Amino acid sequence: MRDRLGREITYLRISVGDRCDLRCIYCRSASPRLDTKEEVLSFEEIVEVACVASEFGVRRVRLTGGEPLLRRDIARLVELLRERCDPVDLSMTTNGTRLAPLARELARAGLDRVNVSLDSLRPGRYRAITRGGDLAAVLAGIDRAAEVGLTPVKINAVIMRDVNDDEIPDLARFALERGFVLRFIELMPVGEAVRDGFWRRSFVGAGEIRERLARELPLIPDDEAGGGGPARYFRAEGLPGKVGFITAISRPFCAGCNRLRVTATGELRPCLASDMGIPLRDALRRGELDRVREAFAAAIAGKPPGHRWHEAPTRTGMDELGG
Ligand code: SAM
Secondary structure, three states: OEOOOOOEOOEEEEEOOOOOOOOOOOOOOOOOOOOOOOOOOOHHHHHHHHHHHHHOOOOEEEEEOOOHHHOOOHHHHHHHHHHHOOOOEEEEEEOOOOHHHHHHHHHHHOOOEEEEEOOOOOHHHHHHHHOOOOHHHHHHHHHHHHHOOOOOOEEEEEOEOOOOHHHHHHHHHHHHHHOOEEEEEOOOOEHHHHHHHHHHHHEOOHHHHHHHHHOOOOOEEOHHHOOOOOOEEEEOOOOOOEEEEEOOOOOOOHHHOOEEEEOOOOEEEOOOOOOOOEEOHHHHHOOOHHHHHHHHHHHHHOOOOOOOOOOOOEOOOHHHHOO
16 A cells, blocks of 8 residues: 555564563663553564455565563464465564574464674674673574574674674675675664663764775675665675665665565554654454554545654664564
8 A cells, every 4th residue: 555655655663572581772771661561562462463454466575673572482473474474574573582593484384584683793792782682592592593594694783882882794795605695784863772861872874884885895786686665775896795885864765665664562663764654552442443443544645755763763762663
């Protein structure tokens, strides 16, 4: 289905829970308020939402959070989505800390691929950014995902000035040499990232990242890589991986935005940059699927034309709304 600007809505990101075992400095507060078990959508409810979304033309579904691998029996949710809605592309964004032991089960259940968040390749720095994360576990998870075919493995790196901007070439080489797809993501003014002026101090634009990279590694535009998302990709001669840039701030891609989000507590969010959401949970719990359909129609009709982050940040944290 198309919105009033002619954007075809084909992609749904579902947060399966707001819990996370990491507290990345730009994403999650040191002591977040957590949803109760009753507040969070059940697997059955998530599947119903995804199936209604498919009636509206959604063909790609991503599970995210919080940390989706913390949700008990998450492979069962993947299996249910496969059985009941069977999206063309079923993916997951994860921090990777628990991916190594779960990757095979997820692949067997029908997950197509994973995006793993990785902002540093230095164990001490990784621990500092994530407030406690174990880099070795994440690297093992990435390798395992590649082995079991959760490919292409994409790696998300948020570059922040004076935090990890000196690792731009190292992160790129890591992905290019191993055949992964690295996406440099511009820090967005969302939730925790705007606290105490952090976003303003730390933002590094994709243009600068690309320039700093080009000094060390000649990159060749790779339009074929596409991926159906907002990233623009490049490759390097003789290396199997790719590098992309998600320019949410420096070159917004709202005009081509094809996505909706559902928070863990069942709010349908038409735009990452807006705190506006339509609650679905009560209708789901009453079995009123027509109300859920009405909500989808309203969300698509009311999808904002573009972000207004220059005027106001998004108050809801990325960890709550399923980044
Ligand atoms: N726990 C999972 C993970 O770590 O990938 C999924 C949820 S996390 C909120 C999803 C992605 O959002 C991560 O790649 C994270 O780096 C990114 N993210 C969080 N806050 C962000 C911000 N302010 N700007 C840009 N990306 C952000």
